[in-house]
Amino acid sequence: MRIIAPSFTILDELDQQSLPVRIEYCGRICYKSENRIDSGSAIPFVRKMAENGHNSVLEMGVTTLIATCATPEPIQALFFRQPKFLHIDRLDDRQLLITGSVRAFREMLLFHPDDAISLAIVRFLDSRHPYFFETLPLAADPERAVGVTIEKMGLAAVDRLAPPMHARHRFLAVRFIVNRAVTHELVRHRPCTFLQESQRYCRYSADKFGNEVTFIKPVFFEEDSEEFALWRQSMEMMEARYLRLLETSSPQAARTVLPNSCKTEIIVYANLLEWRHILSLRTSPAAEPSMREVMIPLAEALRQRYPAIFS
Numbered sequence: 292m293r294i295i296a297p298s299f300t301i302l303d304e305l306d307q308q309s310l311p312v313r314i315e316y317c318g319r320i321c322y323k324s325e326n327r328i329d330s331g332s333a334i335p336f337v338r339k340m341a342e343n344g345h346n347s348v349l350e351m352g353v354t355t356l357i358a359t360c361a362t363p364e365p366i367q368a369l370f371f372r373q374p375k376f377l378h379i380d381r382l383d384d385r386q387l388l389i390t391g392s393v394r395a396f397r398e399m400l401l402f403h404p405d406d407a408i409s410l411a412i413v414r415f416l417d418s419r420h421p422y423f424f425e426t427l428p429l430a431a432d433p434e435r436a437v438g439v440t441i442e443k444m445g446l447a448a449v450d451r452l453a454p455p456m457h458a459r460h461r462f463l464a465v466r467f468i469v470n471r472a473v474t475h476e477l478v479r480h481r482p483c484t485f486l487q488e489s490q491r492y493c494r495y496s497a498d499k500f501g502n503e504v505t506f507i508k509p510v511f512f513e514e515d516s517e518e519f520a521l522w523r524q525s526m527e528m529m530e531a532r533y534l535r536l537l538e539t540s541s542p543q544a545a546r547t548v549l550p551n552s553c554k555t556e557i558i559v560y561a562n563l564l565e566w567r568h569i570l571s572l573r574t575s576p577a578a579e580p581s582m583r584e585v586m587i588p589l590a591e592a593l594r595q596r597y598p599a600i601f602s
């Protein structure tokens with residue numbers, strides 16, 4: 292058994308990568324198969340996700356686009372369809388700033404195949420990343436997208452947007468290594484995308500996990516206290532039972548004895564507006580101390596990066 296401290300990493304470097312690289316990195320957290328990432332692995336990985344309908348993995352690739360329309364009708368039509376999971380701002384009468392994930396754009400077209408802006412966006416993305424759209428009926432009348440032009444807004448330009456728009460359109464991923472009680476609370480925040488290490492797929496008796504279960508050191512007990520000793524004993528007992536069950540059962544069956552203290556990894560991906568909301572709830576004195584343990588330093592790090600939003 293291993294005991295580690297909780298931690299977090301803001302995935303700044305990942306932000307600079309292409310959509311498939313970002314999606315693969317996040318998707319592999321579920322299986323803890325990051326060791327299989329190499330220079331050619333991203334496209335086959337995301338193609339498989341799209342084919343198999345693992346749509347939540349495709350939420351980890353968000354992009355910001357500018358849609359310019361020759362007439363106002365496509366804009367009215369888009370709003371009439373009440374697009375879901377897209378962040379849209381009007382730049383002027385003919386131009387929209389639209390931020391969304393690969394999944395949101397795919398589903399916008401699936402549910403509204405006759406929508407001009409959705410079709411123009413998917414055609415634009417398809418010309419760069421065809422593997423995301425191979426299973427979509429792109430044959431919809433291409434004439435429908437005539438008069439709508441799509442351009443990409445790069446991350447540097449998104450970071451130059453004024454604060455209210457910047458907060459809506461700038462997405463940020465944070466990887467947390469915390470206990471399962473913390474992730475259970477984190478996933479209550481609805482306008483986020485999450486991918487988490489799966490106890491159904493991960494077999495902690497395997498070599499790559501060190502043949503042991505890892506636990507997060509509880510914030511509540513001093514290391515030389517009686518309570519800590521009792522906690523430690525309980526974890527040892529649970530680990531022994533888990534490893535024993537694995538001799539005859541699957542990880543998903545054996546995990547039923549694993550406790551809240553079990554270490555897990557989760558990537559939380561949200562725009563800065565949602566991060567501000569999460570941090571205001573999860574750093575407050577009313578929040579759970581194990582949550583505050585990671586959220587207070589994260590709030591400080593984000594204040595330094597984006598003072599106009601997090602001060």
Ligand SMILES: Cc1cc2nc3c(=O)[nH]c(=O)nc-3n(C[C@H](O)[C@H](O)[C@H](O)COP(=O)(O)OP(=O)(O)OC[C@H]3O[C@@H](n4cnc5c(N)ncnc54)[C@H](O)[C@@H]3O)c2cc1C
Binds near residue numbers: 479
């Ligand atoms: C100190 C503390 C104690 C808690 N105790 C409990 C508890 O005892 N039991 C329990 O079940 N939960 C508890 N929670 C969880 C809490 O109820 C929320 O589920 C969680 O904090 C998510 O926050 P949220 O709903 O404000 O916003 P999020 O889900 O983060 O959503 C962000 C924003 O999106 C909008 N939004 C998202 N979904 C909707 C929607 N469906 N309709 C309208 N607007 C929406 C709202 O504007 C919202 O502010 C607790 C949370 C905290 C911080």
